[in-house]
Amino acid sequence: MAVKKRFGVMSALLAATMLSGVTAAHADGTVKVGVLQSLSGTMAISEVPLEDAELLAIDQINAKGGVLGKQIVAVQEDGASDPSTFAQKATKLIEEDGVVTVFGGWTSSSRKAMLPVFQRLHNLLWYPVQFEGNECSPNIMYSGAQPNQQALPALTWAEEKGYKSYFLLGSDYVYPRTANLILKKHIAHDGMTLAGEEYVPLGGTDFSSIIAEIQQSKPDIIINTLNGDSNVSFFKQMAAAGLTPDKLPVMSFSIAEPEAKAMGPSLLAGSYTSWNYYESLPGPTNAAFVAAYKAKFGADSVVDDPMVHGYVDVYEWAAAVKKAGSFNPTKVRDAAVALGSEDSPLGGVSFADNQSMVQTGYIGELEPDGQFKIVWTSPGLIQPQPYDPLTFPGKTCKLH
Amino acid sequence: MHESAFLLGQVFNGFSVASLFILAALGLALSFGLMRVINMAHGEMLMLGGYLAYMTLQIVPGPLGILVAMPVAFLGAALLGGILEWTVIHRLSARPLDTLLATWGVSLVLQQAARNLFGAIGVEVTAPTWLDHTVSINSGFLSGLDLPDTRIFILIIAALVLGGIAALLNKTRLGLYVRAVNQDRATAAAMGVNARRIDLLVFSLGTGVAGLAGVILALLGPVTPTVGQSYIVPAFLVVILGGLGSLVGTTIASIVVGLFTAMIEIFVDVSVAQVLLLVFVIIFIQFRPQGIITVRTRALEG
Numbered sequence: 001m002a003v004k005k006r007f008g009v010m011s012a013l014l015a016a017t018m019l020s021g022v023t024a025a026h027a028d029g030t031v032k033v034g035v036l037q038s039l040s041g042t043m044a045i046s047e048v049p050l051e052d053a054e055l056l057a058i059d060q061i062n063a064k065g066g067v068l069g070k071q072i073v074a075v076q077e078d079g080a081s082d083p084s085t086f087a088q089k090a091t092k093l094i095e096e097d098g099v100v101t102v103f104g105g106w107t108s109s110s111r112k113a114m115l116p117v118f119q120r121l122h123n124l125l126w127y128p129v130q131f132e133g134n135e136c137s138p139n140i141m142y143s144g145a146q147p148n149q150q151a152l153p154a155l156t157w158a159e160e161k162g163y164k165s166y167f168l169l170g171s172d173y174v175y176p177r178t179a180n181l182i183l184k185k186h187i188a189h190d191g192m193t194l195a196g197e198e199y200v201p202l203g204g205t206d207f208s209s210i211i212a213e214i215q216q217s218k219p220d221i222i223i224n225t226l227n228g229d230s231n232v233s234f235f236k237q238m239a240a241a242g243l244t245p246d247k248l249p250v251m252s253f254s255i256a257e258p259e260a261k262a263m264g265p266s267l268l269a270g271s272y273t274s275w276n277y278y279e280s281l282p283g284p285t286n287a288a289f290v291a292a293y294k295a296k297f298g299a300d301s302v303v304d305d306p307m308v309h310g311y312v313d314v315y316e317w318a319a320a321v322k323k324a325g326s327f328n329p330t331k332v333r334d335a336a337v338a339l340g341s342e343d344s345p346l347g348g349v350s351f352a353d354n355q356s357m358v359q360t361g362y363i364g365e366l367e368p369d370g371q372f373k374i375v376w377t378s379p380g381l382i383q384p385q386p387y388d389p390l391t392f393p394g395k396t397c398k399l400h
Numbered sequence: 401m402h403e404s405a406f407l408l409g410q411v412f413n414g415f416s417v418a419s420l421f422i423l424a425a426l427g428l429a430l431s432f433g434l435m436r437v438i439n440m441a442h443g444e445m446l447m448l449g450g451y452l453a454y455m456t457l458q459i460v461p462g463p464l465g466i467l468v469a470m471p472v473a474f475l476g477a478a479l480l481g482g483i484l485e486w487t488v489i490h491r492l493s494a495r496p497l498d499t500l501l502a503t504w505g506v507s508l509v510l511q512q513a514a515r516n517l518f519g520a521i522g523v524e525v526t527a528p529t530w531l532d533h534t535v536s537i538n539s540g541f542l543s544g545l546d547l548p549d550t551r552i553f554i555l556i557i558a559a560l561v562l563g564g565i566a567a568l569l570n571k572t573r574l575g576l577y578v579r580a581v582n583q584d585r586a587t588a589a590a591m592g593v594n595a596r597r598i599d600l601l602v603f604s605l606g607t608g609v610a611g612l613a614g615v616i617l618a619l620l621g622p623v624t625p626t627v628g629q630s631y632i633v634p635a636f637l638v639v640i641l642g643g644l645g646s647l648v649g650t651t652i653a654s655i656v657v658g659l660f661t662a663m664i665e666i667f668v669d670v671s672v673a674q675v676l677l678l679v680f681v682i683i684f685i686q687f688r689p690q691g692i693i694t695v696r697t698r699a700l701e702g
Binding site: 042044045048146172198199200201204205206208209210213215216229232233236237239240241244258259261262263264267268 | 406409410412413416417420450512520522523524527531532534535544546548549551552572594619620621622624626629630631661662665666669673674
């Protein structure tokens with residue numbers, strides 16, 4: 001069961017909790033975990049459904065008797081789409097509420113803001129979103145794709161399709177810049193050509209000049225790391241210029257089922273995305289997850305890759321706690337990387353020594369009904385690489 | 401693509417961007433020109449236009465939906481603007497800073513209302529199929545030039561709206577009253593002009609134009625609760641650059657900004673272009689604080 005902020009009840013326990021750390025949290029047959037997503041602000045659009053998925057997993061585990069005989073109590077906090085609020089709420093969750101772990105974060109800036117908090121307070125964050133890599137912390141479990149599990153499989157697929165010339169377009173912030181830095185190294189290394197590289201400020205709405213450049217440089221495919229509403233402007237203006245996805249393919253990294261549904265599948269139909277999960281994936285575990293989610297949140301709701309990673313994170317945490325026989329964050333993360341393959345809606349997944357998830361890469365083509373048809377599957381599971389060897393030679397991430 | 405075709409394409413893009421700025425900023429210039437009201441909820445009138453277009457397209461699907469949506473959005477936004485003027489703005493008319501805060505509050509209320517009614521993610525408005533084509537030039541020194549129908553359509557609408565408002569202000573009795581109140585409110589009132597009613601009409605007209613602009617912007621951009629926020633800054637920019645309250649100034653400023661951005665984006669990326677644009681505007685305002693067109697009015701002298 002989830003409870004909202006309980007400042008009053010907790011304030012009496014505050015001093016004791018701060019001193020004794022995690023032990024006070026499960027004194028009464030329950031154990032507290034933090035769920036920290038943006039419930040307000042620009043990111044709420046994506047993070048509210050993600051939080052729903054995390055809470056669904058907690059409810060399901062509680063219904064089956066909880067973990068180590070204790071019911072999980074989710075303490076929810078609002079990161080408010082603001083990195084410093086994330087850091088502040090993470091501190092509050094660990095110090096005042098005494099949570100044993102936290103599920104949360106979406107933007108890289110929110111993760112970067114929380115990282116020192118988890119390191120200082122020796123706690124563990126489960127981060128469910130694909131990101132730019134280039135980070136390696138013992139206090140974070142990275143279940144979202146590393147660049148070599150989303151961006152590079154997309155490039156491999158495009159090269160296999162025979163595309164030679166690439167146009168990189170993104171919003172101007174850390175993820176697109178880093179992802180494109182890595183892609184450019186691989187494009188050059190594989191003997192392909194870079195037709196162009198452009199960035200627009202977050203929320204940018206005008207693409208007329210960029211589309212003119214695309215028309216002039218005539219790439220075979222556009223790799224799109226635009227974020228949020230800019231995608232709607234981009235695809236509408238491409239369509240207006242006669243460049244529909246069937247004439248010039250677009251591979252997007254930030255569009256999943258909910259975004260496709262909101263932007264209008266007719267606008268995007270035929271364009272490609274790269275993820276480690278699609279709602280349309282086969283298998284009984286995924287079917288059960290999708291059915292449970294739709295039963296709770298409505299038949300027309302959709303699920304996507306980050307939501308499933310949030311959901312799987314909770315199950316991975318519970319499995320690691322069982323294996324460790326303890327809620328202690330250090331023991332839990334040691335157990336998590338030693339778990340071996342666990343069945344999940346994603347298929348069989350596990351955590352590697354660098355605390356990132358070993359998972360399969362898929363390419364999906366958007367169909368007019370808003371679902372993705374899986375057109376390519378990576379040959380086997382992909383080992384996560386936080387530091388791309390071509391781009392950051394010599395840097396490695398070894399945590400266990 | 402031929403180099404000259406690319407350049408001419410960028411000039412066209414500059415005018416296309418300018419037409420969007422004109423549509424987004426016209427209502428703002430109108431209400432500021434007459435009433436000195438800085439309407440922070442102007443962006444939400446654009447947003448309202450987008451949602452009204454969405455609802456109209458649900459009832460009137462098909463090729464003519466967008467043409468029905470434009471008057472619907474105009475009337476809907478004008479009605480809401482009228483209510484806003486009547487309930488909030490004229491009661492604060494002597495306190496410009498309070499108006500600014502109050503209209504900002506209204507903008508937050510409207511955003512949340514849209515979020516609660518339609519969801520946070522936004523709704524789908526697509527351009528009709530008769531705008532799906534491009535005018536392509538395939539021979540001569542302009543070969544390779546593609547002009548999207550949608551952008552040509554928007555240019556025409558912007559010109560019509562601008563012409564309509566200019567005619568209204570310069571050729572009608574109502575326009576005469578508006579200009580009279582604009583030049584000297586007290587004297588106009590003494591001559592028997594109902595300044596109160598003129599305020600209400602002009603503010604409604606301004607928000608109505610914003611509603612219509614919202615339909616047009618939905619053809620090239622998203623319709624979300626916060627979409628107004630992405631246009632409000634450029635709209636203020638062209639109104640200030642043009643000379644507060646001057647329609648001619650706003651138009652010239654929109655074209656200057658549109659062309660400046662399109663030309664500079666040939667050489668630098670969009671982020672840098674935005675920086676350079678703001679630097680240009682700051683320097684320009686340093687030397688000409690009154691903007692491109694100086695508005696002679698008693699109201700600005702106080």
